Amino acid sequence: MAKNYAATAKSIIAALGGFNNIEALTHCMTRLRFVVKDQNQVDAAALKTIDGVMGVVHNQRQCQVIIGNNVALAYAEVLKLGQPGGSGPAAGPEKKSKITLKRIGAGILDALIGTMSPLIPAIIGGSMVKLLAMILDMAGVFGKGSYTLAILNVMGDGAFFFLPIMVAASAAVKFKTNLSLAIAIAGVLVHPAFIDLMAKAAQGQPVEFAYIPVTAVKYTYTVIPALCMTWILSYIEKGIDRITPAVTKNFLKPMLIVLVATPIAIIIIGPLGIWIGSGISAVVYTVHSYLGWLSVAIMGALWPLLVMTGMHRVFTPTIIQTIAETGREGMVMPSEIGSNLSLGGSSLAVAFRTKNRELRQTALAAAASAIIAGISEPALYGVAVRLKRPLVACLISGFICGAVAGVGGLASHSMAAPGLFTSVQFFDPAHPMSVVWVVGVMILAVVVSFITTLLLGFEDIPQSEPAQAPANPPRTESEVNALKGHAS
Numbered sequence: 001m002a003k004n005y006a007a008t009a010k011s012i013i014a015a016l017g018g019f020n021n022i023e024a025l026t027h028c029m030t031r032l033r034f035v036v037k038d039q040n041q042v043d044a045a046a047l048k049t050i051d052g053v054m055g056v057v058h059n060q061r062q063c064q065v066i067i068g069n070n071v072a073l074a075y076a077e078v079l080k081l082g083q084p085g086g087s088g089p090a091a092g093p094e095k096k097s098k099i100t101l102k103r104i105g106a107g108i109l110d111a112l113i114g115t116m117s118p119l120i121p122a123i124i125g126g127s128m129v130k131l132l133a134m135i136l137d138m139a140g141v142f143g144k145g146s147y148t149l150a151i152l153n154v155m156g157d158g159a160f161f162f163l164p165i166m167v168a169a170s171a172a173v174k175f176k177t178n179l180s181l182a183i184a185i186a187g188v189l190v191h192p193a194f195i196d197l198m199a200k201a202a203q204g205q206p207v208e209f210a211y212i213p214v215t216a217v218k219y220t221y222t223v224i225p226a227l228c229m230t231w232i233l234s235y236i237e238k239g240i241d242r243i244t245p246a247v248t249k250n251f252l253k254p255m256l257i258v259l260v261a262t263p264i265a266i267i268i269i270g271p272l273g274i275w276i277g278s279g280i281s282a283v284v285y286t287v288h289s290y291l292g293w294l295s296v297a298i299m300g301a302l303w304p305l306l307v308m309t310g311m312h313r314v315f316t317p318t319i320i321q322t323i324a325e326t327g328r329e330g331m332v333m334p335s336e337i338g339s340n341l342s343l344g345g346s347s348l349a350v351a352f353r354t355k356n357r358e359l360r361q362t363a364l365a366a367a368a369s370a371i372i373a374g375i376s377e378p379a380l381y382g383v384a385v386r387l388k389r390p391l392v393a394c395l396i397s398g399f400i401c402g403a404v405a406g407v408g409g410l411a412s413h414s415m416a417a418p419g420l421f422t423s424v425q426f427f428d429p430a431h432p433m434s435v436v437w438v439v440g441v442m443i444l445a446v447v448v449s450f451i452t453t454l455l456l457g458f459e460d461i462p463q464s465e466p467a468q469a470p471a472n473p474p475r476t477e478s479e480v481n482a483l484k485g486h487a488s
């Protein structure tokens with residue numbers, strides 16, 4: 001049944017305390033992501049009961065409202081009602097909280113997730129185009145050296161090659177700094193002349209800026225350097241704005257910002273960002289190298305829980321960088337395909353067993369989303385978390401399927417959400433058996449989660465029937481007396 005997203009949007013904004021209590025708003029593939037000013041004005045209990053809301057994840061000042069596959073419709077309805085900081089009850093002065101390790105960690109995660117989420121469609125689109133080119137090449141549709149294949153690869157690679165620019169643009173919105181300046185500075189990192197200079201530096205030729213050595217770094221396909229650079233830019237812009245006279249702001253201010261921010265980016269922030277990104281990747285894949293298939297199994301079991309907290313997006317930069325450097329990613333993505341299809345199989349079991357017609361419709365739609373498209377949140381929030389035991393079944397199935405994927409050495413060549421239609425990302429032309437392994441994992445995930453859900457059972461939601469008028473409605477006293485008189 002179609003949802004009334006206009007009514008849903010109104011209820012969400014009211015539960016968040018109005019637009020004056022909303023500092024920022026964006027959305028990813030299934031969630032509305034709000035940053036609120038005053039957490040005390042958020043009615044979390046009311047949010048969870050709104051029709052069309054599958055769940056709520058609240059972390060510090062970020063409030064994620066899970067809508068499902070039609071999140072874009074809800075987002076459009078929210079924008080029709082107003083903009084963050086607009087009409088609504090006054091939020092009051094923003095309270096300053098103590099700086100703690102927890103708040104620092106939450107801030108880093110918020111910045112990373114808030115910046116990367118809007119870029120996911122472009123990354124997935126590019127990944128799928130590259131996969132299409134690979135399949136066409138494998139099938140021999142075009143000859144070797146075909147310009148069509150070359151152009152398709154360029155089309156697919158565009159989102160990755162210019163990733164620093166995309167990250168800078170998204171981060172500029174997140175950190176409320178000048179969008180065009182952020183893009184211009186990130187553009188230096190992927191400028192052909194600068195790339196040539198970095199290549200010379202990598203070969204041992206000294207490259208300097210104002211007598212300061214510049215570290216050889218390849219910035220294409222990277223996330224962390226542009227993200228850190230834009231965060232620093234937000235402070236540089238404020239500082240230069242304070243010291244430039246009003247009459248010169250239109251030309252002196254942007255010039256000084258570029259002259260100050262760009263050298264800091266290429267001399268300090270860029271290399272530091274690369275080291276941070278490489279360090280994170282090294283930690284993740286060192287664990288993988290030691291634990292092997294077990295690390296994929298553990299990730300498969302944990303994946304639904306990571307999605308529930310929104311922390312699954314933390315792995316996005318690591319996956320992108322690993323695929324860019326090696327052409328494949330063999331821990332996170334293989335675990336995700338088993339987890340996604342397990343949620344789909346569990347939802348099918350619920351649809352098979354439930355007596356509730358509305359729950360059956362929800363479960364079937366969620367199963368199709370998870371199995372076919374790899375979008376698991378409707379199944380996670382609409383079925384598994386709601387009924388609890390199916391979630392346990394998914395964790396068990398995710399572990400088993402992750403172990404099989406790890407033993408089979410499955411690896412993804414792109415970043416699309418793993419599902420039936422996107423399973424081609426695991427096909428390896430050099431290893432034809434990869435097709436058998438990925439098909440086996442998908443079938444196993446659906447079958448194991450389906451059976452485990454039926455074995456564990458779940459507490460069915462009673463069917464709410466509309467009140468029906470009795471077949472023989474009670475008569476008034478006068479009608480009864482009239483009938484008695486007629487009978488006599």
